[in-house]
Amino acid sequence: MERSGTARGTAGLARKTALSAARTLGARSTGGAPGNKDSERRCGEGRGGSDVVWGGSDRAQWAMEFPFDVDALFPERITVLDQHLRPPARRPGTTTPARVDLQQQIMTIIDELGKASAKAQNLSAPITSASRMQSNRHVVYILKDSSARPAGKGAIIGFIKVGYKKLFVLDDREAHNEVEPLCILDFYIHESVQRHGHGRELFQYMLQKERVEPHQLAIDRPSQKLLKFLNKHYNLETTVPQVNNFVIFEGFFAHQHPPSRKLPPKRAEGDIKPYSSSDREFLKVAVEPPWPLNRAPRRATPPAHPPPRSSSLGNSPERGPLRPFVPEQELLRSLRLCPPHPTARLLLAADPGGSPAQRRRTRGTPPGLVAQSCCYSRHGGVNSSSPNIGNQDSKQGEQETKNRFNSGTSLWNTGSLRGFKFGHSTNGSSLIPIMCPTLKPGLRS
Numbered sequence: 001m002e003r004s005g006t007a008r009g010t011a012g013l014a015r016k017t018a019l020s021a022a023r024t025l026g027a028r029s030t031g032g033a034p035g036n037k038d039s040e041r042r043c044g045e046g047r048g049g050s051d052v053v054w055g056g057s058d059r060a061q062w063a064m065e066f067p068f069d070v071d072a073l074f075p076e077r078i079t080v081l082d083q084h085l086r087p088p089a090r091r092p093g094t095t096t097p098a099r100v101d102l103q104q105q106i107m108t109i110i111d112e113l114g115k116a117s118a119k120a121q122n123l124s125a126p127i128t129s130a131s132r133m134q135s136n137r138h139v140v141y142i143l144k145d146s147s148a149r150p151a152g153k154g155a156i157i158g159f160i161k162v163g164y165k166k167l168f169v170l171d172d173r174e175a176h177n178e179v180e181p182l183c184i185l186d187f188y189i190h191e192s193v194q195r196h197g198h199g200r201e202l203f204q205y206m207l208q209k210e211r212v213e214p215h216q217l218a219i220d221r222p223s224q225k226l227l228k229f230l231n232k233h234y235n236l237e238t239t240v241p242q243v244n245n246f247v248i249f250e251g252f253f254a255h256q257h258p259p260s261r262k263l264p265p266k267r268a269e270g271d272i273k274p275y276s277s278s279d280r281e282f283l284k285v286a287v288e289p290p291w292p293l294n295r296a297p298r299r300a301t302p303p304a305h306p307p308p309r310s311s312s313l314g315n316s317p318e319r320g321p322l323r324p325f326v327p328e329q330e331l332l333r334s335l336r337l338c339p340p341h342p343t344a345r346l347l348l349a350a351d352p353g354g355s356p357a358q359r360r361r362t363r364g365t366p367p368g369l370v371a372q373s374c375c376y377s378r379h380g381g382v383n384s385s386s387p388n389i390g391n392q393d394s395k396q397g398e399q400e401t402k403n404r405f406n407s408g409t410s411l412w413n414t415g416s417l418r419g420f421k422f423g424h425s426t427n428g429s430s431l432i433p434i435m436c437p438t439l440k441p442g443l444r445s
């Protein structure tokens with residue numbers, strides 16, 4: 001009996017929430033100082049022309065309303081939630097609904113905040129949701145509006161989500177450092193109350209609770225607004241260029257006390273992971289690389305979404321989408337299995353017999369071919385500028401190349417791609433990489 005009652009309650013709540021979401025992000029953007037109804041006026045300037053109510057009072061508070069009592073759910077002005085999403089202890093004397101209902105309410109709030117934040121940042125999908133919270137060790141700080149009770153239920157102003165992440169960051173001498181700083185992962189204040197100091201209040205509270213200094217933080221793809229915010233309130237301006245999506249500021253390496261844990265010293269370049277996983281990775285565009293790299297197995301299939309953010313400042317956020325790193329051996333294996341590219345076939349057809357010219361070049365391939373510098377081209381194709389062209393009689397080179405790939409056929413250079421040189425066997429059966437000299441972690445689109 002009780003169960004079905006709870007289920008009905010949850011379904012009712014979900015229905016209400018869905019209705020509400022259809023109106024304005026699941027939570028009604030409503031505001032207005034209590035007792036200030038006369039000065040209220042409706043306007044369509046809110047998000048998506050939603051039912052935002054504007055008030056004329058200086059003390060007017062605006063925020064996100066929910067169809068349940070947010071004020072009772074979150075007794076404190078700022079509530080801290082971890083992956084367990086445990087409802088905070090309620091004020092004495094308040095009726096206590098079933099725990100499952102309270103948790104459902106918390107999940108609704110987080111989901112709606114995540115959607116609102118994504119919309120504010122032009123992200124194709126929320127990076128904050130109840131389910132993502134439950135599956136990560138992140139912490140969310142939620143700021144409620146304690147003064148405005150337009151419907152007697154309180155309202156939510158915004159949130160900040162943080163979490164520790166292992167990152168590979170470059171210092172100002174471009175040395176790699178493996179660290180685990182506290183990262184700002186998502187941050188949002190409702191549009192109607194931005195630039196009222198709420199962001200600072202929340203940020204400051206988080207800094208105190210987490211016991212960190214602003215310069216010790218890493219920021220996951222900060223927006224322009226956040227960069228300005230950090231500059232204004234914390235004098236954070238000069239960034240240390242990175243090859244991943246995180247932004248760190250000058251001073252990050254100055255104090256290596258916790259929570260930024262410096263891990264063992266610089267490794268050989270090849271051992272360093274090419275990027276540090278951002279919470280926004282899953283939003284990235286699946287940029288199809290030219291064949292044959294597009295045949296390489298991927299660890300994750302990124303959804304085909306538009307770029308996660310259009311406006312970002314600094315070095316790291318402006319970089320193009322990163323792709324999951326394909327281990328070298330895996331890549332080589334898959335490349336050997338790849339069928340020849342149609343263009344390669346055409347070239348071969350136009351230049352029958354694997355092209356004597358090509359063969360001559362191949363014969364001239366010196367041993368140095370396998371250690372040329374990387375000359376990445378998105379378009380691949382024939383690399384006529386190869387410094388190897390013209391060295392025709394180096395049998396030693398040919399032999400070395402043959403031995404390297406056990407192919408038994410001669411190779412000609414068809415181009416280079418992301419640190420790999422590609423050669424095509426003269427029987428046209430496969431395009432294979434003939435070098436991978438300096439697979440630099442940072443050299444991505």
Ligand SMILES: CC(=O)SCCNC(=O)CCNC(=O)[C@H](O)C(C)(C)COP(=O)(O)OP(=O)(O)OC[C@H]1O[C@@H](n2cnc3c(N)ncnc32)[C@H](O)[C@@H]1OP(=O)(O)O
Pocket residue numbers: 117120121184185186187188189190193194195196197198199200201219220221222223224225226228229230232
């Ligand atoms: C890792 C990430 O989470 S990146 C995503 C960050 N979030 C967003 O961009 C979502 C949209 N923006 C927001 O939610 C808010 O503007 C926040 C969270 C960035 C800041 O919260 P606020 O309550 O507005 O900040 P607060 O009032 O304390 O400080 C205001 C300062 O922030 C900066 N700022 C806030 N809004 C803007 C804006 N629209 N344009 C430029 N700067 C802005 C300015 O420095 C501003 O000072 P100013 O008004 O004197 O110019």
